[in-house]
Amino acid sequence: MLPKLPPFEEESTVSWCSRMARFHSNLSCAEWLQMMEISRQSVIHTTDECVRRLADLTGIPTVEIEACGIRPIGNRLFCHRAATFGVNFALRTHTTYCPACLLEDANAGNSSSGGRVGRVTWTFAPVRTCPQHRIALYRRRNRGFFEQFQDMNLVAPGNLDLEAQVAEAQSRTCSPLQSYVALRLQGAAEAEWLDGQSIDQASRTCEMLGACMVFGAHTNLGALSQNQWDEAGAAGFEAAAAGPSGIREALDEIAARSWQIKGTGGPQAAFGRLYQWLHADKGRKDPGPIRGVVRDHILDILAIEPGTKLFGKVIAKRHRHSVPSLARESGLHPVTLRRALVEIGLVPHDARTNNGCSFDAVEGAKLASRIQNSIPIKKIPAYLNCNRTQARMLVRSGVVKQLVPGEGKRGGLLSQVAKEDLDDLLRRLLGAAKPVSEGSHGMMNAIEASEIVRETVTDIVKLVLDGSLSRVEALHEDLRFRSILVDPDEVRRAITEKSAIAGFSAREVGDRLRIPASGINWLQKTLAPDGRPLLTSEKTINARGTTRHRFPEQAIAEFEARYASLAKLAEENGQFSQTVMRRLKRAGVEPILPRNQLRALVFRRAEL
Numbered sequence: 001m002l003p004k005l006p007p008f009e010e011e012s013t014v015s016w017c018s019r020m021a022r023f024h025s026n027l028s029c030a031e032w033l034q035m036m037e038i039s040r041q042s043v044i045h046t047t048d049e050c051v052r053r054l055a056d057l058t059g060i061p062t063v064e065i066e067a068c069g070i071r072p073i074g075n076r077l078f079c080h081r082a083a084t085f086g087v088n089f090a091l092r093t094h095t096t097y098c099p100a101c102l103l104e105d106a107n108a109g110n111s112s113s114g115g116r117v118g119r120v121t122w123t124f125a126p127v128r129t130c131p132q133h134r135i136a137l138y139r140r141r142n143r144g145f146f147e148q149f150q151d152m153n154l155v156a157p158g159n160l161d162l163e164a165q166v167a168e169a170q171s172r173t174c175s176p177l178q179s180y181v182a183l184r185l186q187g188a189a190e191a192e193w194l195d196g197q198s199i200d201q202a203s204r205t206c207e208m209l210g211a212c213m214v215f216g217a218h219t220n221l222g223a224l225s226q227n228q229w230d231e232a233g234a235a236g237f238e239a240a241a242a243g244p245s246g247i248r249e250a251l252d253e254i255a256a257r258s259w260q261i262k263g264t265g266g267p268q269a270a271f272g273r274l275y276q277w278l279h280a281d282k283g284r285k286d287p288g289p290i291r292g293v294v295r296d297h298i299l300d301i302l303a304i305e306p307g308t309k310l311f312g313k314v315i316a317k318r319h320r321h322s323v324p325s326l327a328r329e330s331g332l333h334p335v336t337l338r339r340a341l342v343e344i345g346l347v348p349h350d351a352r353t354n355n356g357c358s359f360d361a362v363e364g365a366k367l368a369s370r371i372q373n374s375i376p377i378k379k380i381p382a383y384l385n386c387n388r389t390q391a392r393m394l395v396r397s398g399v400v401k402q403l404v405p406g407e408g409k410r411g412g413l414l415s416q417v418a419k420e421d422l423d424d425l426l427r428r429l430l431g432a433a434k435p436v437s438e439g440s441h442g443m444m445n446a447i448e449a450s451e452i453v454r455e456t457v458t459d460i461v462k463l464v465l466d467g468s469l470s471r472v473e474a475l476h477e478d479l480r481f482r483s484i485l486v487d488p489d490e491v492r493r494a495i496t497e498k499s500a501i502a503g504f505s506a507r508e509v510g511d512r513l514r515i516p517a518s519g520i521n522w523l524q525k526t527l528a529p530d531g532r533p534l535l536t537s538e539k540t541i542n543a544r545g546t547t548r549h550r551f552p553e554q555a556i557a558e559f560e561a562r563y564a565s566l567a568k569l570a571e572e573n574g575q576f577s578q579t580v581m582r583r584l585k586r587a588g589v590e591p592i593l594p595r596n597q598l599r600a601l602v603f604r605r606a607e608l
Contacts, residue, residue, distance in 0.1 A: 006060055008117055013046045013054075013069040015118035018151045020058070022115060029151050040149050044092075046071050068120060076285075080120065082187035086285045089125055089200035092148050095155045096122040096139040098130035099165040102156055116152035123150075126181045126203045128230045135169035139226055170227065176241075177206050177233035193243035193289070201288030202240070203233070208277055209290070210236025213250050217258045217272030244293045251297050267298045267310070278311050303358045320358040321365070323347065330368035336413055340367055343404045343414075374403055374416035383422055385480040386457070390447065393458040399465075400425060426477075429484050432464050433474035436485075443473055443485040452488045453495070460491055468494045503538060503550030512556065514567035519598035523559070524549065526593060534592070535559045563592065566601040569608075584608075 001024050007016040014029070021032030033040055036057060042050035046069020055062045070080045076087045097118070108114040121127050128137055142148065147155050156162065174182075180190055181203060189195040194202040210232035211221060224232070239250035255270040262269045268276065271294065278291045295311050298304065303322035308315045318325075323341065327334040341347035344367060346359040375383060380391035380400070394400045400421055404414040446464075450457045463469050464484065473485040504512075506520040513520070523535035535556070537549040566584075570577040581601070589608060591601040 001057055004059055006058075007064065007068050008112070010119045010121050011068055012118045012120040012123070012150065013043050013050070013065070014150050015116070015152060016068055017043055017054075018153060019112065019115045019117070023113070029149075029153075043069075044148055045069065070120065070123060081185050083185050083199040085198055085200035088285075089203065090123045091125050091139075092123070093142055094139055095142055095147055095150065096127075096137050097152060097156050098122070098133060098135065098137050099156075099162040099169065100133040100135060101130060102152060103159060103162050103166065105152075106159055116156065118150050118152045121182070121185070124181060124185075126175075126177050126207070126233055128226055129172055129174045129178060131174050131182075134173055135166070135171055136227065136230075138165055138169070172230075175230050175234040175237070177203065177237040178230075180237060180241075191237075191241040191243075194237075194240055197288040201286070201290075205288060205290040206236035206240050207233045208236070208274055209239055209247065209250055210234065212254045212272060212274045213239065216261070217254050217270070217274060218261070219273065221273055240290075244296075247290070247293050248297050251294065252301075255301065267302055267304070270302065271298075301358060303361075318361040321361045322358050326364045326368055330365075330372065332368060332371060332413075336371070337368070340371060340404055340414055370418040370420065371403055371413060371416075373420065374413070374418045375422075376416050377402075380417060380422065383419070383480075384426070385482050386447065390457045390481075393456055394425075394461070397458045397462075399458055399461055426480060428465055429461070429481075430474050430477060432467065433472040433484055436473045436475065439473055439475065439485045440471075442487055442489070443471070444488065445482045446484050446486055447482065449486050449488045449491055453492045455491065455495055459495065460486060463491060463494050468498070503552045504556065506549065506551070509535075509551045509556055513560070514565045514571065514600070515602065516599045519600050519602075520551075522593065522597045523602075524551075534563070562605055563602050564605055564608075566603070569603070 001020070005016075005020050005023055007013075017033060017038075018029035021027045021029045025032055025035070027035070030040065033043065036053070038050055038053055046066060051062050051065045054060065054065050067081055070078050070090045070092075073079050073084065078085055078087065078090055080090070101119070102116050104110060105112045105116045106114055122137060128139070129135070130137055142155075157165075180194070181199060183190050184195075184199045184202070191202075194205070197205075207229060211219060211224065211229070213235050214232050215224065215228065236250075239246045242249075251271065254272075254274070258270050258272060268279075274294065278287055278294055291311050295313070298310065299315065299319040301320065303320045303325045304310060304315050304318070305325070306315055306318050321329075323334050323338050326332075327337050330337070338347060341359065341364070342349055346363055346367070347357055377391060377395055378388070380386070380394070381388050384391065384394075386394075395402060395417065398405070400417055402415050402417055444452075446457050446460045450460055453460075464472050464486065469486060469490055471487045471490055475483040475485065477483055506517045509515075510517040510520050515523075520535065524533050524537050526534050528534050535551065537551050537555070564572070566577050566581060570580045573580060584603065587608075589603055591598075591603055593602065595601055
């Protein structure tokens, strides 16, 4: 047929046949197809037979003709250009068009010579906006089976109605999902994770995810308008385009909103319609990789019982625990368990109101085991082979920790000590010692050594554990705590060295500043004009709980730069104290504190 009338870009097979019918014979499309012995059903499906017949009649290459149609490829699958999809992606049950495009087509001066052009892309479910006119497409359900033949001259209204629809159309731009679909139909790739699945799987994933993000997991999907689905697709595409990480962030948002409304429940309560869609019967179309992402996320945030069937797969082992599930499994009281879980950071402090709270199953079981295999502090002496005082000091100093530190004697079960911590302490002590059958000369167990050096057993234990002692021996491990032998002289030296590192005693500072030790205590209690103590100190607390003040070198040097005692000034100037005092009186320089407090006279160097 001459002249040739090639199809427009994105024109549907039905629309092209309709234009040729009027152009070549001034007949309706149905009449022309009957004359050419081409069935309307073959045109709808752009079958191989139809394509060959139209190619013979028009001289148009078969590739161009195939690009006009949506072709069935078996088992409820269809294809268009480079994309393959299921039956619900191409809405053959609906009539869709842009009223502005059809009005432009009606212009005789247009390239279509006044004939309406149906675009094949209007058929696809995520396409809801005209990219040329930036208005929402008009979409309605077909009035009957006969409207599957989408001849715009028959299914679209007259021009006056089209004008009214243009006036009422919502102005908007194409959603990111629609733009992505357009690229996929052309064979272009844009989002790696979405590109790895069929176009309808990718599209439905974005829409279902977005619907739950924007309208809530328990929204009525059937009541959503086309505009709302467009909004959902845009939100879902933004999350899904980032791949599993983006989807998981979206899932966290969805679950958080659901728990605020539902208050409690499992995966269906958290993810609602999304869960129902993915949990649907096998007869439905495979939703694609989204099912695996959501399954993994559920297992990572919810306490799913082993043996549960989740999206068609049986969960073999537990990934997460909730407080109730771990309480049932361990036999521990939920309140006790929750307190312990909060203390170690597995459960937030607001766990009572956060019903979606779960925690790692392995860590939870480990904690439950520690609680179950624990003993009261009063039983530590028998377990370690030490006395009650030493046992209490080990706990108070933190060498051995309570299940929940600071619970005290009345903390019930959580005030106890895990046996594994006591065993670990013994292992570390024995690991730092040289095994011997009997102790070397001068060596004695830590309990006896503490009495000689007048330091606590716990402080000696700390020296052993941090490697401060070179001579440590261990008798038979059956003696447990009493098997550890140390050299009292070395213990005394090590403690002295540690004290020197921490700072100087009041007596040592007094000797240096030429102020009695009692005066040093007054200096650390008295504030200078800047609000700080005249002489700052640091507290050290030994295992017995005794507080000692040590004075750092920097603090002493700062004091010496600002102040000086009368004795120190006399020493610096090579004069007698009486001579220096007469000069200070003549100059009107007053001491910073009364002599009866410091038992010495101290002056501000800036006033000298």
